Amino acid sequence: MPKRPPSPGRARAVRQSARVTVASAAGFYWALYGLDRPVVAVYALFAPIALGVLSPLPGGGRTRARTVLSVLPVALALTALGTALAVTTASAVAGMLVIGFTVCFAAAYGPAAAGTVPGLLLFYVLACFPPYEPDTLPQRLSGLLVGVALLVLCELLLLPAPAVQPYRARIAAALDLAAASALGAAQGHRHGPEEARRLREEGLSLRLSRAPPASRPTGAGRTDRGLAQAGAATRRVLDQLARTAERPDSAPVGDPPSEALLRGVAAGCAATAGALRGARAVPGPEALEEMVADFVAVRGRPPGTGGGADTKASRRLLERRSDLLVTAASALTVQAAVAVAVGGRRDSAGLPPEQFWYAQPSTARLLTLRLTGNLTLRSVLFQNAVRTALGLGAARLVAGVLDLSHGFWVLLAVLTLGRTTAGATWSTVRSAAVGTLVGALAAGVLIFEAGGTVDVYAVMLVPAMFVAFSVGPIAGPAWAQGLFTLVVAAAFSQLAPADWRLAETRLLDVLAGCVIGLVCGVLAWPAGARGEVRRSVAELLRAVAPLVQGTVLATVGAPGASGAAGDPGPRGDTAEEAMRLTRHRLRIAEGAYAQYRTEGGIDSVDGGPDWHLALNCASHAVVGSHWLPRQVYGPAPPAAVRWARESVGQLATAMDRAAAFPPGGVDARPAPLPSEIVSAAPAPVLPALVDIDSWLQTLAAELTAVGGSVPSGPAPVRDRGTEPAAAREGPAGTGR
Numbered sequence: 158m159p160k161r162p163p164s165p166g167r168a169r170a171v172r173q174s175a176r177v178t179v180a181s182a183a184g185f186y187w188a189l190y191g192l193d194r195p196v197v198a199v200y201a202l203f204a205p206i207a208l209g210v211l212s213p214l215p216g217g218g219r220t221r222a223r224t225v226l227s228v229l230p231v232a233l234a235l236t237a238l239g240t241a242l243a244v245t246t247a248s249a250v251a252g253m254l255v256i257g258f259t260v261c262f263a264a265a266y267g268p269a270a271a272g273t274v275p276g277l278l279l280f281y282v283l284a285c286f287p288p289y290e291p292d293t294l295p296q297r298l299s300g301l302l303v304g305v306a307l308l309v310l311c312e313l314l315l316l317p318a319p320a321v322q323p324y325r326a327r328i329a330a331a332l333d334l335a336a337a338s339a340l341g342a343a344q345g346h347r348h349g350p351e352e353a354r355r356l357r358e359e360g361l362s363l364r365l366s367r368a369p370p371a372s373r374p375t376g377a378g379r380t381d382r383g384l385a386q387a388g389a390a391t392r393r394v395l396d397q398l399a400r401t402a403e404r405p406d407s408a409p410v411g412d413p414p415s416e417a418l419l420r421g422v423a424a425g426c427a428a429t430a431g432a433l434r435g436a437r438a439v440p441g442p443e444a445l446e447e448m449v450a451d452f453v454a455v456r457g458r459p460p461g462t463g464g465g466a467d468t469k470a471s472r473r474l475l476e477r478r479s480d481l482l483v484t485a486a487s488a489l490t491v492q493a494a495v496a497v498a499v500g501g502r503r504d505s506a507g508l509p510p511e512q513f514w515y516a517q518p519s520t521a522r523l524l525t526l527r528l529t530g531n532l533t534l535r536s537v538l539f540q541n542a543v544r545t546a547l548g549l550g551a552a553r554l555v556a557g558v559l560d561l562s563h564g565f566w567v568l569l570a571v572l573t574l575g576r577t578t579a580g581a582t583w584s585t586v587r588s589a590a591v592g593t594l595v596g597a598l599a600a601g602v603l604i605f606e607a608g609g610t611v612d613v614y615a616v617m618l619v620p621a622m623f624v625a626f627s628v629g630p631i632a633g634p635a636w637a638q639g640l641f642t643l644v645v646a647a648a649f650s651q652l653a654p655a656d657w658r659l660a661e662t663r664l665l666d667v668l669a670g671c672v673i674g675l676v677c678g679v680l681a682w683p684a685g686a687r688g689e690v691r692r693s694v695a696e697l698l699r700a701v702a703p704l705v706q707g708t709v710l711a712t713v714g715a716p717g718a719s720g721a722a723g724d725p726g727p728r729g730d731t732a733e734e735a736m737r738l739t740r741h742r743l744r745i746a747e748g749a750y751a752q753y754r755t756e757g758g759i760d761s762v763d764g765g766p767d768w769h770l771a772l773n774c775a776s777h778a779v780v781g782s783h784w785l786p787r788q789v790y791g792p793a794p795p796a797a798v799r800w801a802r803e804s805v806g807q808l809a810t811a812m813d814r815a816a817a818f819p820p821g822g823v824d825a826r827p828a829p830l831p832s833e834i835v836s837a838a839p840a841p842v843l844p845a846l847v848d849i850d851s852w853l854q855t856l857a858a859e860l861t862a863v864g865g866s867v868p869s870g871p872a873p874v875r876d877r878g879t880e881p882a883a884a885r886e887g888p889a890g891t892g893r
Contacts, residue, residue, distance in 0.1 A: 615651055709805040
């Protein structure tokens with residue numbers, strides 16, 4: 158029977174274990190036996206462990222090495238601060254609270270910053286636990302530098318991690334497929350279900366959850382924000398082309414305006430794909446925008462010169478052209494976003510500036526906005542930072558008050574075993590306690606049998622580290638804690654004479670850390686993001702309802718609307734506040750959902766709301782509010798205005814009801830556009846009415862599919878394959 162190849166996760170763990178083991182062992186042995194500097198040896202040992210094992214750094218070897226070097230100044234500063242603040246228990250605890258919160262909250266900057274958080278906290282933890290020895294600071298910094306330098310060399314030279322495909326390459330591949338599909342449609346090819354399936358599958362590859370953490374554009378700068386928006390808009394292009402391909406009359410035969418616009422979309426997608434690969438200059442959206450303007454000017458006219466088409470045929474033509482206009486608008490968004498992200502453009506040309514608000518502010522301003530946007534009790538990033546800071550502060554207080562000889566292990570247990578929910582923390586703590594007990598017994602036997610023979614510990618350290626760092630990340634906390642206990646025993650028995658009580662101390666300290674972490678998990682937001690995602694999505698739906706109403710009424714020029722047809726978007730204080738509030742709550746909801754999907758103990762079964770689809774519905778509402786009122790259609794007839802008021806009012810009412818997530822969800826059915834209004838509407842106004850009808854029916858279908866809570870207990874999440882829009886101003890957009 159042939160052997161199965163090792164899984165990619167195991168292979169990565171083994172390679173990373175080899176790199177960390179070599180870096181840690183080389184620095185430890187050189188400092189301890191070559192220089193006779195135990196303090197240098199300790200920091201040379203733990204520096205690679207902190208940034209190579211505890212910190213899940215994303216990316217390939219070069220990227221990881223750059224990340225390690227970039228955080229080196231922070232690691233040195235935290236070590237110096239920890240050494241200075243260890244003078245008293247009070248100062249150490251205060252520093253732990255402030256630094257713990259600050260470092261954890263920096264995860265809002267993106268995956269690279271989030272990955273380094275545990276390792277950076279370890280440097281402060283290692284330096285601030287008793288005893289207070291400021292005279293050893295030069296040795297501590299020297300050991301840290303040696304360990305980091307060895308880790309960087311190993312990341313570059315020893316089984317380096319393969320490079321990760323950049324997200325821009327995924328967008329480029331998707332745009333190539335979109336260009337081919339659009340060009341084929343323009344040439345009269347009738348695509349079928351197979352083509353639609355390919356387009357949707359390519360769109361799914363743009364979900365951030367499908368991309369490696371290193372390539373996810375979730376940072377706060379213009380480049381990441383632009384690529385995230387370009388990825389979301391590219392998926393909309395693909396989905397719209399897929400829907401068009403599924404229609405029996407999808408090919409624009411005998412419709413020159415549609416054929417011309419499809420060719421323009423194809424050319425724009427191909428040019429943008431080449432720019433993303435660096436093969437050509439970044440194109441602006443002006444050419445495609447001009448084609449869209451020409452198309453809008455004639456899309457209400459029937460093809461040919463007869464003009465005697467029947468009402469049904471005219472309506473079908475308008476619906477096809479409306480779909481094509483949505484596709485072109487998404488392609489325009491892609492081009493503009495790429496121009497900002499890759500080309501360094503600082504404006505959005507003639508497109509709605511609210512869509513590209515990040516093009517103008519400086520990088521420092523964007524970073525500030527990312528942090529201030531999460532300074533709220535409703536932000537799960539804020540909650541996690543507070544929870545971690547409280548746990549570390551309590552652990553340092555216990556270690557100082559009880560004068561624990563190895564209080565470092567209490568803090569390390571809190572740092573590594575804490576989870577975002579009380580249930581997940583309890584599950585992890587139970588496994589870790591069992592693993593630590595077994596590891597302590599094994600370490601006690603080892604120390605008892607070896608006696609004072611240091612050579613035994615020196616020989617065992619390297620294989621113990623390699624096994625612990627390769628098996629622990631795969632097998633779970635029980636194995637990780639048990640094997641790490643053996644590593645601790647083998648290392649510290651070389652630094653000072655040891656007996657079996659070293660294993661006992663390790664066990665007791667870890668148990669103390671487990672208790673502290675569990676208490677913090679119970680007291681500080683014990684449900685994690687579960688309650689937050691429900692609350693934030695409910696508030697989001699309530700904010701979307703007035704935004705949709707204002708947009709529709711402004712588009713048809715209804716009396717009392719906050720804007721008029723032809724404006725670049727809904728105007729007036731009410732409309733601007735609705736847009737601002739919706740964008741803000743969308744960011745918070747995306748962050749809460751992203752956290753929720755990373756928490757353990759969540760069963761993906763039917764019976765609860767589809768949070769993915771709720772976020773997608775809100776995103777579509779925001780996009781429509783940008784584009785619907787942009788064109789000048791003229792005032793709509795009174796009958797059309799009445800229909801628009803009734804239809805959007807029904808949808809807004811359904812959104813308010815859906816925000817309560819009633820059992821079974823809601824059945825949103827806004828009134829469709831009546832045929833008599835289509836027959837009587839003036840030609841310039843009819844396209845706007847068709848656009849409104851299509852938008853409202855799409856939002857209603859998504860809202861109905863969101864579903865509601867099961868009658869008893871909190872509902873788990875269903876993942877039905879949809880995705881929210883890319884993060885704009887908020888945390889990581891990882892929500893996709």
